[in-house]
Amino acid sequence: MTSPAIFAPRSGVLARAADWAIRHPRMFVFLMVLPIVLWLGIVYIGALIALLMQSFFSIDEFSGVVQHEFTLKTYAELLRPSNFAIIARTVAMAAAVTLASAVLAFPMAYFAARYARGKWKALFYIGVMLPLWSSYLVKVYAWKLVLAKEGILTWIFAQLHLSWLLDAVLAIPVVGGNSLSVSYLGTFIVFVYIWLPYMIIPVQAALERVPAPLLEAASDLGATPKQSFRMVLLPLALPGIVAGSIFTFSLTLGDYIIPQIVGSGRLFIGQAVYTQQGTAGNIPLAAAFTVVPIVIMGVYLWGARKMGAFDAL
């Protein structure tokens, strides 16, 4: 036994750097997170804060010049009926889209988690991932094709001799319109379509974690299928639904392209931000508008965290 108990340090810059890293684990971790802290913590958060600060400035109505003085005037403007209607409309749409997504996603996620196997499982996975990762604009465009007055949906209704039903739906005040592609209903359908995969994935993940014997136990204890759904399955899937709703709600709140392409022409928050910062040149009002979804999402995320939704992400 002549070999040493401790070998000599290796030479070379990299080897010495590695030695140093082992001896200073805290510094090493610090160096690893430094780039992300600089990028997101300083550049991104810095930009967010700079934007938020602008919402406390105001614009001179005559010259159109931003006045760099602290004021709450811009926030007061948000409460003007025309602006407040934009906020209410967007939040109502986000809520409706979230609810519809949850209702549509549950059976799909449940089927995929509980019954799908082998080929079906792969088909479901790809069936959800494909629309999720396909081009957002292409998907919106596809729906413009589907919903157009001369498009496939009108044709299907005509083939089934149900044109009267479509006309009746379009005749409903507020949600209806000249055709689906220029109605709230159309906007709603496209929103649900685009964000649905974001709901399916976390719900499925939550359901995958429910052990099958748990449901057997529930029925063994005398629960009807309805009761075991309400008392066992739903509570266990809830964190997944909440996690999914973070996406559906937040994405709907901030989107400005879907209502612009498929919709009635009435503005949503995203469009208001876009026009205020662009053509209107009113950065303070645009910034104040962005604060609305930030605050809503802040409250939402805080609540979701309490419900344990982050574990389901």
Place this chain on the structure above:
Amino acid sequence: MTDAVSFRGVSRHFGSVRAVDAVDFDIRDGEFFAMLGPSGSGKTTCLRLIAGFEQPTAGHIEIYGTRAEGVPPYRRNVNTVFQNYALFPHMNVRENVAFGLRVKGVGKAERTRAAEEALALVELAGYGDRRAGALSGGQRQRVALARALVNKPKVLLLDEPLGALDLKLREQMQEELRRLQRALGLTFVFVTHDQEEALSMADRVAVFADGKMQQVGTPEEIYRRPSSRFVADFVGSSNVVPADFAGAGQPGEWASLRPEDIRLDADGREATVLTRAYHGRVVKLGLDLGGQALTALVAPGDTLPEPGARTRIAWDAAKVHVMGAGA
């Protein structure tokens, strides 16, 4: 002869948690040393301090006389067999075993030869091309052993290496580890929470609790002369009674009396049988002797008293171990 490993006042604190607190001990060259304790007692942290995965917050560690604080694991001529084996899933068995030689720059032909030799040593010759995932638990254990031994380390560390094996396999591996250790003459340091394993395999045992070393000694010393109530109870089970009650030591001191040292004796003191449980080779009696609860292990027989009956018991004063007043 220099000791293999020396701990001098070694502490490892994680924030306010004192995982290891001011520990001193020496591991002799070529001995089979067991570190025994319940989970969270600091035994695994001690092992990781020797391997270099942890650095001491205070004190110093010597490996064969060389100071080891601040030395990273890969510069220590010490190898570990991990609790979950930690075999590399992307390599086959031979590549796993040859890994240590590969990173030290040993040529391919030489390291393949050495790997095959090490595999033969653990009776896995011919398994080189298999994936680690395709092996049974016992085989993985042997691969992990070969992977460490191929480097000819000065000290081999084993972290609960038998914990995941079933009883039969475990007994077989215990013997095999002893055989390997004697054949190679290496220093083995073994962490376990299983007192029987520690007693049967080790030359010396260190008992840990709450980050402190409670006692170190040969298995017989630990068993016969436990230094504290904790050691008496953790290593085997024991009746910890006032020393004067047991007929030894001074009033105020405590003593340990092993259940198997109590015998039924017509000339003994009268006790009441509270419980009786048949364990195969022995029968366990729960007794009440003048208000003192005692457990006794006696040979099975036709004449054993029923629960509720009175009987007479006795023990040799020489078997009573006085631990002192502080225990």
Place this chain on the structure above:
Amino acid sequence: MHSDTKAPLALKLSAIGGLIFLLAPIALIFLYAFTTEEKSYQFPPPGLTLKWIGVTMGRDDVWQALGLSLKVAAIATVLAMVLGTLTAAAVARSRFFGREAISLLVILPIALPGIITGISLRSAFALLDIPFSTWTIVLGHTTFCIVVVYNNAVARFRRTSGSLIDAAMDLGADGVQTFRLVILPNIGTALMAGGMLAFALSFDEVIVTTFTAGNQSTLPIWMLEELVRPRQRPVTNVVAMAVVLVTVLPILAAYYLTRDGAETAGSEK
């Protein structure tokens, strides 16, 4: 959770209905790329033709937009992979002050509506007098691409048992050797998958891009302009089909990569 019993028919039908709802509109894109109808979205198409594919291939503006999109996506993906992997390694492997804050920070750019990321970057560029360029687009894209790389990498780091790294060092591998011989082979497929998804995400992004692009056009910006003010619908149809094809391939590849990874990781348990 898995059951061997058959699914109730109603559940099966609604699940399949959901799949059709998700996939049929995308299939429609392929049909319209070959329609002879130029002025409307008429269904069924009056006739089919390959003519518009040729026309689209000859369009310079489409090629330029495609080139810019590929360039931005490539750079943003590389940056996101470096940043995301480093962060994932730190978060998964050690506990440190602010660890929770960092995992939240990474999610923030996708948790907040894209328009907020877009407009705050735009106003920051304006405040700092940074002119719009390819790099301002890259900066925006990297910000929200980090999270997909991070998510893939952090999941794999957590599954890759920490004792593997200990084992490598114990056997004499220094930090560099451990990374090359043990860490990289174990997280490689997850990194590739994360990178591909980041690439697809960047290639497709429009909301942040409208705020950070100035007057350059990525392919999504080109499409958006066509959607808002249609100039030549058949060309848009063909581009839409091409975009579906370009994004689908990396997704399928990423699926196969992570699927294999999950299997090898599972067999180690």
